[in-house]
Amino acid sequence: MYWINLALTRMGFWITWALVPIVVEIIPAIMSTIKLMRLHRHMPRLKAPAKWPWVTIIVPVYNSEDTLFDCIRSIDHQTYDKKSMQIILANNQSTDDSFGAYARAQNAFPNLFLRYVNTDKGKARALNAAIYESIGNYVINIDSDGLLEPNAIKNMVLRFENDEQIAAMTGAVLPQRNLVKQVHGWWHRLLAKNEYYEYAQAFLSGRTIESFRDQLFTMSGAFSAFRREVLMETFLYDTDTIGEDTDMTFQIRTRLGKKVVICADAIFYVAPISGFSELYTQRQRWQRGELEVAQHYMSQTASIKGFFKEFWECQEVCVKRDCPFSIKLNFFSRKVI
Template identity: 40%
Template structure:
């Protein structure tokens, strides 16, 4: 009798253990890499920042499209920089704005006559075109792109120039992006989504990008805030419109341009920029779908031959594709097959216990992630993070939601034409039903005319 029970327990453990480990495998391995990177960073001695005695000219390019609500904040953050204002050139490139963005710019120009600021308008709308126009118009040794809904930490430009001047091999770099959200002041569903974003961005940039910097494997120079040596970016095709992820496309283009030399693409952790939190699920869906689709499109352009499974493990792009693309479909099978086991005769309590067990595993994983984000933050921000420690319980749900949005990006890359703007699934379904209803009414009308 005991042997039978032991055999059942072993079979139960093996079967459900596999179910638990398959979807957790990539997440646990990623967390371990982040944690090891975090421990290595803590062991490293903090280097004393060198004083700058020469301040090279820096051109800040801001693409503007209906940015009246945020452009003023963005420009004011540049005016508050600790870097000398006389060494900063600001170029706002308007691409099809229909609001009061130009009025905001004029008021800023009037308040800061000591700064070199310029407004340029293009007949053809498009962020890539606007950024390229700014690059060609700029005179700085360093070209910095900043989105109009992004604002810089006061030391951002100074810290960027320090790193570039110290490391001549650095061809381009991305800064650390943070979500500008007051923590602990709200508890609505969108507030919880925003808190999850805060943790996600801290880990992705301050841990993930730092690890990529050490391995020289930066995948994307963030479109919200990145910096380039002028002579390097002019060797590329600049920003292109052939994908929905022009920043990732340019990153790969720069990597090709510097392969012959000793240049590298890096990450500057103390050059911080802040972005607005997502205001609704539709925006989150559109953003993550575009990111995932862009990843697929860019890798498809730059990989003439797709590496095999073992070759991909030794290539940083291959590892990212395995994580974000290949394993996405195994998670899809797991999602639908686990509930379906009930119809195959498995007891409902057993399935529920397995799902609860998986949720607990992810809670443990997210606790480790939160700890990394907490310990890697400044003391004053640690106090803010303490206010939302409970978000750990919601993080697995947020990750699962984002997974489905990213999966939609994979499907869109395979089935739909390129588009920077996307509708959420509800609006897409409404559009389809409305179009079908219109066709049905038209068909009924034609038949009535024939019968009459």
Template identity: 50%
Template sequence: MYITNLIIQSGFWITWLLIPIIYELIPAIIGFFSLQVAKQHFKHLKPISKYPYITLIVPVYNSEDSLFNCIKSIETSSYPDEKIKVLIADNQSKDNSYQEYLRARNIFHKLNMQWLSTDQGKAKALNAAIYNSIGKYVIHIDSDGVLQEDALLYIVTDFENDSSIDALTGTILTRISLIKKTKNKFLKFIRENEYMEYCQSFLAGRAVESQGNRLFTMSGAFSAFRRNKLLGTDLYNIETIGEDIDMTFQIRYQLKGRALLCPLAIFYVSPLDNINKLYTQRQRWLRGELETLHLFFENRSIGISTFFKNFVVRRLVMDHTILLLRVIWTFAFVLLILLGYSSNVVITSFVLLYLLYLFILLLNFLSIQSFLKRFSSDRKYYLSKFYILLSLPIYYFACSFIQVIGIINAMTTPAAWTTKNITQEFSDCKKVIEKDWMANRYGKRKRKL
């Protein structure tokens, strides 16, 4: 009897660990060695002697607080001002964004800047600006961030060294200076986790995807294209909030092209304002992914039989099927104890799972710090936050839980750019419970009468 229970309960935690080992640990180990090879790429890049003309698009919506600094980062970049056309594509701002644009235009005289008034929606703003673009490359950045000094130069250098590259996305990191200024300790801790998450996502995850032209999505905050290739697409899809994913798929599947990561091209964005922002942001990303996959693969053959051939199928399994199982299993531990499993076995399973994810993060950490060698301040800060790796698995789980809610919301609520935040969700949930409670009490009274 004892041996039987031991086998059954051991089988539980072995099964618990099997999926993350197959889907996350093994790819992480392969990715670690893949990244070592990827780093050699930068040693063979030839510096460009002639700077091609580029168009830089900045979509704007109520960006008065950040637009000036965004334009300033373009002007102070190492790429020559006379080789840049800046298109500020405003999609119906209701604040003083235009006044900030005028202020920047009066100060940065060398920049060729133009203001475009467009229909509301980021995709519509981008499309209008693309039609007004000139030059060899089209690059777009969000208005709430700033470019690293050499980011544009790194992007163009990658393009010029490899004519087979059709599109590039940069590395997105949160601004360290704003993290350091955060007074609320809990918010600062969340922002530090977010910084490490972005490093892991771009300089490990997307860097590995990029090796086999398997980049799932170019960042909507910072992406670049050969202009002639971009004009060969259907432009940005206005029917989904996942227009960046849709564009990535267009480049790869419609044009049979290559969309890669340029890890040295860094764009710094503002960190999260609060937990509500994290909640709405992750749900919006998840909804955009689901919408785009539905729209783009509606008339294409895609199924579980193509799991080993099509990385998109594997991504779907990881982001949705495994995600649901991860959350369900985590909350099922109470039920497992009630069913007779030893609490020690369950706790041991949690500890082993945590250590497994910690090992994966450590592998990525070692690769990422070498990517940051050219950026001393970023590397110094990154290394100083080594201890954040300890909390990152928990942060990832919290994000997974939000994504599961996002899947449910995506299936039950109409598409919209704005999403209910966690405060609104709790408020709605409270109202439903109160309504059901009152209905139940009323029903009991009626039956008594």
């Protein structure tokens, strides 16, 4: 009997540990997959507007000589009406010949309405300066080292035009598959492939689920879009944090209480990671930025003082409405009545 009890006890221990990843990871992943498939199958058909609205595309430029021309070419290849696009290249103190890439693009793509403005150093300052120069109904930010899928801008505008509740959205950011295949070295290629699947799982599937629950944590700084009137209600991009994209998300979703979603069929392609050094620097920057923004907003909404303030306000409302579940307090005697 002793050996049977001992065997069952040990089996129970290992069975419990085996169930942990099933309950915590596998089952939620299966449920999320089913939900994503249902969402994809029941996507509403979007109606094109009678007249396509003006769109301002902002491209922050910092030492982008090698990538800027290709980025502008991807804008020129958009299926969106080029007569309704304003492109602002916000140069924040580049030291290379980024202006030369802009000059070549002007000659190569004469149908594009291109502007090149010089701003103070820093991505947030460049974005803020360009926002004041924007004339579009919608403002779309993209990084200068990536490429837009040809239907990206059109798909974003369609989502905006068909849902007036959407205040801002993030696009889908993915590494370019052809460049992933061209990576040399099996270890580097393995890293690049894992990055691709991570972007697809976390940044695409994960944000789709967050968007469905109206809990999107952060819009991608590489590709995001806004209604201009909503953008002007914010404090614009915070220049004191490296997580300006997360801060903007919190401003719109938490402070303004407006809807932020992902547009999964608006895709922006980026180059695969160059190695562990860039990966470490990138993730350190992301984590630091998210912590800075989370700490700032939690200090306003999740403090002990704020909790009790909201608790007493809720109780006062319940007392006025004679709610049977409220805790009625006599503030003079400090007794519950």
